[in-house]
Amino acid sequence: MTTNRFTEQALSEWMKGDGPDSDIVISSRIRIARNLQSHPFPMLSTNQQSEEVLDLVSGVLNNEDLHTISRFSLIPLSDLNELQKRVLVEKHLISPALANESRNGAVILSENESISIMVNEEDHLRIQCLCPGFQIKEAWDLASQIDDIFEVQMDYAFDEKRGFLTSCPTNVGTGIRASVMIHLPALVLTQQINRILSAITQVGLAVRGLYGEGSEALGNLFQISNQITLGQSEQEIIDNLYGVVRQIIEHERAAREKLQLENKAKLLDRISRSYGIMSYAAIMDSKEAAQRLSDVRLGIDIGIIKNVPTQVMNELMVMTQPGFLQQYAGEKLSAEERDIRRAQLIREKFSQD
Numbered sequence: 001m002t003t004n005r006f007t008e009q010a011l012s013e014w015m016k017g018d019g020p021d022s023d024i025v026i027s028s029r030i031r032i033a034r035n036l037q038s039h040p041f042p043m044l045s046t047n048q049q050s051e052e053v054l055d056l057v058s059g060v061l062n063n064e065d066l067h068t069i070s071r072f073s074l075i076p077l078s079d080l081n082e083l084q085k086r087v088l089v090e091k092h093l094i095s096p097a098l099a100n101e102s103r104n105g106a107v108i109l110s111e112n113e114s115i116s117i118m119v120n121e122e123d124h125l126r127i128q129c130l131c132p133g134f135q136i137k138e139a140w141d142l143a144s145q146i147d148d149i150f151e152v153q154m155d156y157a158f159d160e161k162r163g164f165l166t167s168c169p170t171n172v173g174t175g176i177r178a179s180v181m182i183h184l185p186a187l188v189l190t191q192q193i194n195r196i197l198s199a200i201t202q203v204g205l206a207v208r209g210l211y212g213e214g215s216e217a218l219g220n221l222f223q224i225s226n227q228i229t230l231g232q233s234e235q236e237i238i239d240n241l242y243g244v245v246r247q248i249i250e251h252e253r254a255a256r257e258k259l260q261l262e263n264k265a266k267l268l269d270r271i272s273r274s275y276g277i278m279s280y281a282a283i284m285d286s287k288e289a290a291q292r293l294s295d296v297r298l299g300i301d302i303g304i305i306k307n308v309p310t311q312v313m314n315e316l317m318v319m320t321q322p323g324f325l326q327q328y329a330g331e332k333l334s335a336e337e338r339d340i341r342r343a344q345l346i347r348e349k350f351s352q353d
Helices: 003-007 047-060 082-090 136-153 185-189 193-202 234-262 264-280 286-301 310-319 322-329 335-352
Strands: 025-034 072-076 106-110 115-119 125-132 176-183 205-208 221-226
Touching: 003 082, 025 136, 047 106, 047 115, 047 136, 082 322, 115 136, 125 136, 136 176, 136 234, 176 234, 176 286, 185 193, 185 234, 185 286, 193 205, 193 234, 205 234, 221 234, 234 264, 264 286, 264 335, 286 310, 286 335, 310 322, 310 335, 322 335
Parallel strands: none
Antiparallel strands: 025 125, 025 176, 072 106, 106 115, 115 125, 176 221, 205 221
16 A cells, blocks of 8 residues: 555545444544563663664564455655645644654554554554444454464563553553544533533643644534543443443434424524535635534535535545645645635535535
């Protein structure tokens, strides 16, 4: 598989399938942080030491058990240009931190891009598994399986009291981050979102935007994840997140029903306006695009819009981002040029459907 195969297609293969509760939960993700006992953590590694880590990780790719899961491609970050790195960030396949890493950073990607293993990021290994819809338990089972394969061939940094050792103290212990990407337009429109988010943080969960820590919750998309990795088992972390997200899903469904019963005309007008603007606009910035996409996605999910597949919305989530727009154009674009291209691309997608 070539590098271009991962950077030229906006929609990962795993996103083409529907998962449970996919009208509200876009995706479920497990990320496991691991380090090697034999080498300094990445922030203290020399170039030679980080290269040795990459060689050790590369050797695991020959493992037969790993081959039963998927075919994998190892991509050194040095082989990518800045736009290609940005596209991988926008597809959630690598982190911004890895994109900026110059010391033997690499990513290992499965054929359908549901598995991403970052090498020499903040930790030696960041094993990430993604599933469509609300499948956090399934994502954990897959990530755990891959983690076991690596652990057999590599000596992890582990302490009997503290658990797995990581560069950031907030990851020490289990080393796992379980998260869901969830679309909550009705809770925002009914002005219940602040109360819900406040309750989430009180039970040990974090709420972030589309691209994790420090990012804005554009398009009514929120990333909900565990904050505690020490003092709880992996299963307790997964079960806690699962239970809270299940409640949020029910609150969002109730809010959608309320909107359709009490404000149907206004809701129809909002969705129809966004659909019309996206079908004909000549220029659109990323913030407006995110909001319009949210309105149209809601219209699809509650049955008002019937001629646009949800898969198109998933694709546009990536295609309208700055990196992909420039990769698609084959050149660097100014902010205004990106806004023009963004509107053009959306018009083309809507006219196809």
